Amino acid sequence: MKKKLLNLFLVVAMLLVAVPVVAAxxxxxxxxxxxxxxxDDWLSKLADKFLGDVLAYPAITYYTNQMNAEDSSYAKITNxxxxxxGWKIYIPSAEEAEAYFAGQTASVGGTGDTVKIGAVAPxxxxxxxxxxxxxxxxxxxxxxxxxxxxxxxxxxxxLVLVDTEGLPERGTAAMERLIxxxxxxxxxxxxxxxxxxxxxxxxxxxxxxxxxxxxWSDAITExxxxxxxRIAPMSSLTADTYVNFMESLxxxxxxxxxxxxxxxxxxxxxxxxxAAAKGIEAVTFSADIGTQDFSGIVERIxxxxxxxxxxxxxxxTSYNFEQQAAEGGIGPxxxxxxxxxxxxxxxxxxxxxxxxxxxxYTRVGLPKALYTPETVAFIDKYTAKTGKxxxxxxxxxxxxxxxxxxxxxxxxxxxxxxxxxxxxxxxxYDGALGTxxxxxxxxxxxxxxxxxKWWHQFPDPAITLVQYQEAGQDSADVPxxxxxxxxxxxxxxxxx
Amino acid sequence: MESPxxxxxxxxxxxxxxxxxxxxxxxxxSRKDLDVSxxxxxGAAMGAAGGPxxxxxxxxxxxxxxxxxxxxxxxxxxxxxxxxxxxxxxxxLCVTNGGFVATQLVNGLxxxxxxxxxxxxxxxxxxxxxxxxxxxxxxxxLGGMAVYYLTVVWFPGLHPLVxxxxxxxxxxxxxxxxERFFLRAMNTGxxxxxxxxxxxxxxGLAFFLQYLTLALVGANPKKAPRFFEYPTISLPSAAxxxxxxxxxxxxxxxxxxxxxxxxxxxxxxxxILLGLLMWFLYRTWIGKALxxxxxxxxxxxxxxxxxxxxxxxxxALGATLAGLAGASLVQVFSWVPWVGVPAxxxxxxIIVLGGMGSLPGAFIGGLILxxxxxxxxxxxxxxxRAASYIPAYGMIILTLVLLLKPTGLFGRxx
Numbered sequence: 001m002k003k004k005l006l007n008l009f010l011v012v013a014m015l016l017v018a019v020p021v022v023a024a025x026x027x028x029x030x031x032x033x034x035x036x037x038x039x040d041d042w043l044s045k046l047a048d049k050f051l052g053d054v055l056a057y058p059a060i061t062y063y064t065n066q067m068n069a070e071d072s073s074y075a076k077i078t079n080x081x082x083x084x085x086g087w088k089i090y091i092p093s094a095e096e097a098e099a100y101f102a103g104q105t106a107s108v109g110g111t112g113d114t115v116k117i118g119a120v121a122p123x124x125x126x127x128x129x130x131x132x133x134x135x136x137x138x139x140x141x142x143x144x145x146x147x148x149x150x151x152x153x154x155x156x157x158x159l160v161l162v163d164t165e166g167l168p169e170r171g172t173a174a175m176e177r178l179i180x181x182x183x184x185x186x187x188x189x190x191x192x193x194x195x196x197x198x199x200x201x202x203x204x205x206x207x208x209x210x211x212x213x214x215x216w217s218d219a220i221t222e223x224x225x226x227x228x229x230r231i232a233p234m235s236s237l238t239a240d241t242y243v244n245f246m247e248s249l250x251x252x253x254x255x256x257x258x259x260x261x262x263x264x265x266x267x268x269x270x271x272x273x274x275a276a277a278k279g280i281e282a283v284t285f286s287a288d289i290g291t292q293d294f295s296g297i298v299e300r301i302x303x304x305x306x307x308x309x310x311x312x313x314x315x316x317t318s319y320n321f322e323q324q325a326a327e328g329g330i331g332p333x334x335x336x337x338x339x340x341x342x343x344x345x346x347x348x349x350x351x352x353x354x355x356x357x358x359x360x361y362t363r364v365g366l367p368k369a370l371y372t373p374e375t376v377a378f379i380d381k382y383t384a385k386t387g388k389x390x391x392x393x394x395x396x397x398x399x400x401x402x403x404x405x406x407x408x409x410x411x412x413x414x415x416x417x418x419x420x421x422x423x424x425x426x427x428x429y430d431g432a433l434g435t436x437x438x439x440x441x442x443x444x445x446x447x448x449x450x451x452x453k454w455w456h457q458f459p460d461p462a463i464t465l466v467q468y469q470e471a472g473q474d475s476a477d478v479p480x481x482x483x484x485x486x487x488x489x490x491x492x493x494x495x496x
Numbered sequence: 497m498e499s500p501x502x503x504x505x506x507x508x509x510x511x512x513x514x515x516x517x518x519x520x521x522x523x524x525x526s527r528k529d530l531d532v533s534x535x536x537x538x539g540a541a542m543g544a545a546g547g548p549x550x551x552x553x554x555x556x557x558x559x560x561x562x563x564x565x566x567x568x569x570x571x572x573x574x575x576x577x578x579x580x581x582x583x584x585x586x587x588x589l590c591v592t593n594g595g596f597v598a599t600q601l602v603n604g605l606x607x608x609x610x611x612x613x614x615x616x617x618x619x620x621x622x623x624x625x626x627x628x629x630x631x632x633x634x635x636x637x638l639g640g641m642a643v644y645y646l647t648v649v650w651f652p653g654l655h656p657l658v659x660x661x662x663x664x665x666x667x668x669x670x671x672x673x674x675e676r677f678f679l680r681a682m683n684t685g686x687x688x689x690x691x692x693x694x695x696x697x698x699x700g701l702a703f704f705l706q707y708l709t710l711a712l713v714g715a716n717p718k719k720a721p722r723f724f725e726y727p728t729i730s731l732p733s734a735a736x737x738x739x740x741x742x743x744x745x746x747x748x749x750x751x752x753x754x755x756x757x758x759x760x761x762x763x764x765x766x767x768i769l770l771g772l773l774m775w776f777l778y779r780t781w782i783g784k785a786l787x788x789x790x791x792x793x794x795x796x797x798x799x800x801x802x803x804x805x806x807x808x809x810x811x812a813l814g815a816t817l818a819g820l821a822g823a824s825l826v827q828v829f830s831w832v833p834w835v836g837v838p839a840x841x842x843x844x845x846i847i848v849l850g851g852m853g854s855l856p857g858a859f860i861g862g863l864i865l866x867x868x869x870x871x872x873x874x875x876x877x878x879x880x881r882a883a884s885y886i887p888a889y890g891m892i893i894l895t896l897v898l899l900l901k902p903t904g905l906f907g908r909x910x
Contacts, residue, residue, distance in 0.1 A: 129715030296873030316717035
């Protein structure tokens with residue numbers, strides 16, 4: 001009985017849908033024609049039927065929306081994957097479609113009155129959700145400022161943020177979606193190097209400019225892709241800072257606790273190599289992201305008798321390691337420990353690592369004494385928006401990457417990939433991280449003797465080491481302990 | 497590893513003769529028309545332990561096989577393995593440092609107790625509902641979150657044990673409601689394929705709980721403060737605490753074995769809860785009714801037990817056990833909404849190891865997995881790999897059990 005009723009209902013529904021189709025036999029109209037969507041239609045099917053090309057569906061979307069602007073009896077298609085039965089749409093003639101696609105190359109970056117910029121960040125596990133949500137807040141601030149200052153190319157800037165989940169394959173999919181469906185003019189952001197490595201391949205294949213915000217792997221700029229720019233420091237730069245710091249403490253043996261990712265492994269290898277050159281022995285332990293129980297490893301590290309521990313596991317995994325090391329007697333209060341930079345989120349840090357005093361961690365970006373007005377303005381907005389005590393370095397990087405891209409598009413005067421790339425190469429942008437420029441690129445090829453990794457790399461992301469010197473200290477108050485040029489307090493060496 | 501040759505040789509010997517034993521022995525037993533139920537496993541054990549030296553006499557005399565024929569050669573295999581390992585890597589800490597091994601073992605036992613508690617919940621659900629709950633890890637996550645929010649955010653200063661009680665109540669309620677409204681349909685004939693339905697609906701619950709929590713509490717890692725502040729005690733004296741040295745963060749026994757205090761608290765709580773559970777299941781009428789349903793639903797129904805009620809109760813109780821495991825660990829580990837995913841994978845390994853539906857099996861399986869993980873992380877020579885392989889140790893056990901004794905250690909014979 002139930003089934004019969006359902007069938008009856010379906011028949012009635014189909015009749016209702018079919019009636020208007022019969023009534024609205026489409027009269028030819030300026031070469032194109034009106035069409036009412038029936039069940040089992042989709043845009044590319046219609047494009048194939050009327051225009052002979054499944055890929056011509058964006059022309060239908062475009063013209064229908066144009067008609068909608070004048071005559072509201074036409075539907076407004078906001079998502080080409082979603083049309084509904086009964087909608088009146090406009091199917092352009094072959095000439096109109098051709099004209100649309102000819103104009104299309106010039107209007108990449110959004111149609112109508114917006115310019116689209118893509119952003120990629122990890123917003124769900126296994127990616128660093130903490131990092132991703134932080135970057136999202138920073139993007140929102142940047143977008144607001146861009147539009148307050150008049151937008152991009154006189155149009156409203158629109159941000160399309162895609163979650164990459166920290167997975168390389170999701171990075172590829174995100175980039176393809178941003179390019180083919182959203183038609184963005186450029187892409188900014190990303191937190192995980194491994195994901196950036198796949199994203200830049202898509203960017204390279206489609207000549208789409210990308211400014212990476214918080215991806216440290218050297219390999220990204222080493223690729224020398226014309227489209228790829230980076231404002232984050234490189235692993236090898238930070239490794240330099242770490243090893244020089246270790247040397248200044250006079251340690252001879254260190255343990256590196258790293259994660260099995262391109263970021264972690266790269267960093268461990270670079271530190272090991274540089275340390276060996278200075279006569280410091282390094283032993284590397286590694287674990288997967290998301291490892292909870294480090295008790296076995298802590299015992300092994302203890303047996304190695306290190307004089308310093310360097311932590312390059314990220315996110316909550318680093319909190320787990322640091323606290324368990326403290327409980328095992330090799331914490332930051334027992335011997336010098338360079339903690340992961342997520343320690344910069346002081347509220348989360350003290351909740352998760354209550355025994356974490358004397359943790360030393362990296363901060364990227366200008367030290368407080370050298371803050372520019374832009375830095376101060378951003379930090380004010382960011383702390384007001386998020387309720388945090390301070391802006392993390394990756395928040396500043398995310399903010400700068402988006403504003404940098406907007407400025408480049410404005411300077412290029414168009415959304416053409418080559419024009420933006422050329423504008424980026426010559427840019428001088430004042431932001432939260434200071435004045436960002438890219439020394440080497442097509443305009444200034446890398447000279448002999450300079451490593452390939454300096455291609456399209458922001459040369460001076462100030463890297464400092466800071467140290468919590470009181471339990472529960474706010475990250476806004478932590479003193480800089482290295483390098484000496486920026487030092488605001490001497491380092492407290494644990495265990496001495 | 498200095499000379500892996502010996503170790504590889506020993507491994508090949510164990511695997512090679514074990515395979516021969518497991519394939520040939522059942523055939524010989526069946527040719528002689530004897531009981532073959534234990535032949536495959538005992539053959540594998542005898543082969544791996546002594547190779548042809550033990551296999552040929554076994555095949556010749558074909559004694560009646562019982563558990564001794566597995567346990568004794570099992571011990572011999574362990575000895576061969578250890579000796580080969582020691583010969584191959586004489587400088588390994590696990591060979592040279594007894595205190596190190598003892599610490600790893602104790603840490604493994606401590607964490608294994610909690611694994612066991614969590615797996616007990618899963619096996620309880622399976623034994624009564626014949627459903628593998630894929631949302632088990634999410635109950636574990638919820639338990640921890642509940643303690644954190646109760647004792648840190650909503651009622652700061654609330655005693656952690658009250659928080660644990662709150663976590664138990666919350667997970668019990670969610671389990672109860674879910675079973676009543678989503679799983680009950682399996683037994684009333686409303687769904688055509690109950691097995692598949694149960695998998696899908698519990699998967700759905702897992703995603704729902706995980707992402708709902710993410711949406712509600714965000715991704716920032718959380719951690720409850722230690723439940724108990726331990727006093728500083730040094731025995732026999734502060735100057736020479738060779739017997740026990742207790743500080744607020746760790747306990748050191750005999751100067752070598754160290755356990756962190758929150759971990760110790762968690763294990764002690766797990767043991768007490770386990771005792772309570774055993775009392776409940778073996779000494780109360782409802783507990784006996786639950787076990788009766790797990791043995792034979794229809795017979796239990798004839799005896800006046802309502803199996804549907806027991807289903808609901810078992811699911812809620814299983815969820816509570818996972819919640820309590822999480823509640824006791826939220827002071828040890830940082831807590832995020834996806835923290836339950838590896839924990840639930842581990843529970844699956846444990847209940848397969850212990851035997852699906854077996855209560856003692858789940859607990860002992862938990863201890864075994866805890867020890868294997870701790871020894872693996874402690875003894876695998878390459879420091880780059882030791883901790884990375886932690887999830888793999890469980891999977892190796894799973895594969896071996898499925899190969900050699902698919903019913904698990906304490907599983908009911910099919």
